[in-house]
Amino acid sequence: MSISSQVQESLNKSSWIRKMFEEGARLQEKYGADQVFDFTLGNPDLEPPEEFHQELVNLATNPLPGMHKYMNNAGFPETRRAIATHLSQVSGLTLHEKQIVMTTGAGGGLNVIMKTILNPGDEVLVSTPYFAEYGFYVTNFQGKLVPVNSKTDFQLDLVAWDEAITSKTKAILLNSPNNPTGVIYSESSLQQLKNLIKVKEAAYGTTIYLISDEPYSNLVYDGIHLPAVLKIFPHSLLVTSHSKDLSLPGERIGYIAINPQLPDHELLFNGLVFANRVLGFVNAPALMQRLVSKLQGKKHGVAVYQERRDLLYNNLVALGFKVTKPQGAFYLFPQSPLADDIVFVKAAAKQRILLVPGSGFGAPGYFRIAYCVSRETILNSLPFFTKIAEEFQLNGSC
C-alpha cells in the first residue's frame, strides 16, 4: 500500500460522503442542476461585502512596496493590532498584537493550536454534535478527541462534562454558534463550565485550555448576545476565520487570539508562531491580511440568513419535522424520521434533496441542512420536503 494506514482508514470511514457526492452529480445530470437541492455544504452563496472589493481594487491600483513578501510568521502588525482592538471591544479585556496570530482559516488555526499544545495521548473534549474535521485535527498530533454528550436542546450537559474531564484533559473545544445545530451556548452554562474547569484544574494540578472555535460569531440572529468566551474563561484561546461571515472560504484567512490572562501567553504565542511556520503555512495570505484588517466586526448577510432560517424552519416544523430553532450560523439539525440517519439521507436524495447525516457530526439520528443557498432554492425545495414528510408520515399541520 502506498499511503499511510491512518489516511487509508479515514478514507474508508468517509467513503459514504463520496458516494453521496456521486449520487448528487447523477441526479443533477438526470433532472438538471436547478431541480436538485443541495443542502450539503457550508459554502456561503453570498458574495463578500462591497467594501472588500473596493479595498481589493484600492490595493491593486496603489500597491504597497514589498506587499507580497514574507513577513513575521505571526502576520502583519497592523492587521493584528486591528483585530486586537476589535476583540478588546467585544470581550472587555485588553488584547495586544502579541496575542494575535494570523492563520490560514480556522482549520489551519486549529491545527496550529493542536500542534502547539498536544502531547501524544492528550485528550481534547468536544460537545456533541461537532464539526467532523475536529477528529482529524486532533489525531494529526496524536491527541484523542473525546465527544461529550449534550442535552436534548444541544446545550452543554454539565453532568456529562463533570464525568468527562480527567487528568488527561488538555483542552476543551467549543463551537458556538454551532455547526451543525446553530445553537449558542448560554452564558450561565459557560459560567458553570468555567467553575467546573477551575475545580478540575485544582484537583489534577493541570491547565485546561478552553479553545473557542468561532467562525460563525458574526452570524447571530434575533438580536441575541453572544457570550464573550475570552472574558469568561481565563485559560482560553479563540480561533476564527472570515470564511463564513465575509464569504471568503477560498481565501483561507483567519486568526488565533490568546487570552492575555493566561500565565504562559508569551510562550504560547511563540509556540503558535513556530507551529504556523513548520506546518508549512508559514504565514496567512498577505493580501487577505491587509483586506480583513479593514473589515473587523463587519456584520454581513445576517438579515438574509435569518430570513432563510425562518423560511425553512417554519416550513419544516409545519411539515412535522422536529428541529431546535437555530440562533446563529446557517445550519438546521432536525431529527431524522428514521433511526438510521444514513438510510434517511439516501431516501431524501431520491426526492432530490441532498443532506448530511448526523452520524458525520457524532450525532446519529439527525441530519444537517446547510441553508447558505439562495431563497429560490429553498422555495423550490419545499414541495420535495413535503414529499419526504408524506413518505415518512410526519404529522405536520400542512
Ligand SMILES: Cc1ncc(COP(=O)(O)O)c(C=O)c1O
Ligand atoms: C465549526 C467550524 N470550524 C472550523 C471550520 C473551518 O473553517 P475555515 O474555512 O476557516 O478553515 C468550519 C468550516 O465549515 C466550521 O464549520
